[in-house]
Amino acid sequence: MFRSKAFSLLKPIPLMSGQPNLAYKFIHPAIASHGHRCHRRGVDYRQRYKTCPGSAGGQTISAPQTKVMAEEELPGVLVLDIGGTHGVLENVAALLKKHFRLITMKEFLENKKEMSKKIQSVFVFEGRPTIDQELLESLPNLKVIGNSGVGVDHLDLKMISNFGVKVTNTPHAVADPTADIGVALMLASARRLVEGCQVAVSPDTKYFAVDWLGVEVTRATLGIIGMGSIGYRVAQRARAFDMRILYHNRNRRRKEEEEAVGAHYCEKMEDLLQQSDFVMLVVNLTPETHKLIGKKELGLMKPTAILINISRGAVIDQDALVEALQSKVIRAAALDVTHPEPLPRDHPLLKLNNIIITPHIGTATVQATRMMAEEAIANMLAVLSGQPIPNHRRRRATWAFGKLNRWHTRSTAWPHGVPEETFLPHYHEGIS
Amino acid sequence: MWYHKPVINEELLQSLPNLKIVASSGVGIDHLDLNLLSSYGVKASNTPFVVSTDTADLGMALVLASSRRLMAVSPDTEYFPADWLGAEVSGATLGVVGMGTIGYKVAERAKAFEMKILYHNRNQRNKEEESAVGAIYCKKIDDLLQQSDFVLLSVNLTPQTHKLIGKKELELMKPTATLINISRGLVVDQDALVEALQNKVIKAAALDVTYPEPLPRDHPLLKLKNVIITPHIGSATKKTRRLMMENMTESIQAGLAGLPIPNEVF
8 A cells, every 4th residue: 555654653642641742752753764864855854843833842752751651541532423324434443442432422422421521532524523512512521623634614613612622634634635636627527538438338329429529638727726735736736737827825835836836826816717728726615715706707717618626615606607507608617525515416517517526535535534534633632632733744744654755855945934825724723 | 531430441442543641540550451551552641749648638537537436426326425435546656558658648647646657668768768757667567567556558559569468467467456548449358357347356447448449338348337438539639639630631741742751650
């Protein structure tokens, strides 16, 4: 397996008060085995640890453990279910069990009195369990909600913060697979793969029509709206297709980052919309990005353009999109996300033939699911032990051994001045 | 000649005494009997380079579509099950069989997805080309087959590559591997492929080309859930088709004028 080595980094870490550098201990094996490699590239990881914002007083990674691990009970983590339709996957449950006492919603509801005190964390997977006022009130010892995935628009951050509970997400684990899906959808819609498959297998097909055509991806113009971690990776992939890359973002990226992928900044989204053959949405869902793409924006796009959405369904005014696709205001759309998910079976979007819809599979890979769980577990453990949430730049380097090189050659910004858009904090406070 | 039609046979050649040149669309010439043409003094040309990027794009599209299971969506969906998973492309190993122009462009694209790239070719490419895409040469195709998560065929069809991938080769592949074919249907032993897919000897296949095209409607490949088939659309974009036609026109004009023919095939 490609990244299986990284998973073995997660060793059971005893939760004791006063234990220093929980996070560093976690990633120690990676650094030890790659010290030489980092050195060759002129990087001293140990040095960076000391200066990083998460550093707890500059203690070294190999600080001896002075306290003995008592037979403390593992903290409880609440999940909706194990297996089944919406439960966490078996292998994820196994990972959770190494560090937590796993409590399902059913177990909790059957024995609220006893269980409610034990639950210090909730592992939210695919938006479940729903975190509402009632649940928060019934969990007096809840400290952290570890979300699997990067989007937290399904969580009422303000309400959760009022209960003194922290929220963490997993920006690292999602970045590559989501970027892959973005490009996959772009290629699939440009070359009409879904329609093509249908032709290839249809019982009515007698011959392949020679005038059955798609549009080119190579050397076309891709407009990325939202150039965060995921958006930037999309740009890296698109560059290999010789695409002209435009991007729109709250803030402009550094010159080196722009040049590395050949991206041109469009301060006004309108400029991007008017020039792009493919428009890809890679923003998070906030009040500012809600219905970011509406009738006006669709009207600004080229009639030959294709809209791709790998962010959240509500970023697009869905009714306006239906109309635009029906009237050929734009050529086609490819959506990994809709609102709701799934769409009602009689929704007009499902009937159009110039649309591809995938069932929110941006991170639906064996590897990503596992990595999200591991990232969420590390986040939750850090909160429960009072440690700073692991700095995700460093973590990125340590997750997958083979990626150390890549990470280093691409990022010139670390450790100082990491561009804001890429630094999606693991740790959300309930600020509106 | 567009999409291998009209078929050039002895009868047709005999009835066209003034025929000078057959310009064929696309890069493949396996459908042309070059000896026959040459015995009638007729020249032939193809359109090799213009199809390369589109075909490479499609190859990459098929790698992504099959690994992330883009085609498996159904109208009966009531909910999206949490255990519906694909496999990641980033970090996976791509084995390119046939590192010509098209194969190389696939490698260029795959590199951006952080894929590890192995390749097998009649000849090894030079060091600069290899390191530009991070490709590692596998002199023996077996080595490539055993290590790849995606095996992509981008060879031309010749007597040597006919049924290049048969039962033995499929068994050498990982059971988690996907076979992608953007070359010609006959490069793969189709019956062996059906069996391999049915018995999960390999995980899946994505084929832009089959033999014949289209497959008979009752062919087992059409029924398998772990197969994606596209209707030979490797070069099916407006721009590329136009460029192909321009190339063919140039070749014809040169042929008729007795000048050296661009993209002549022998």
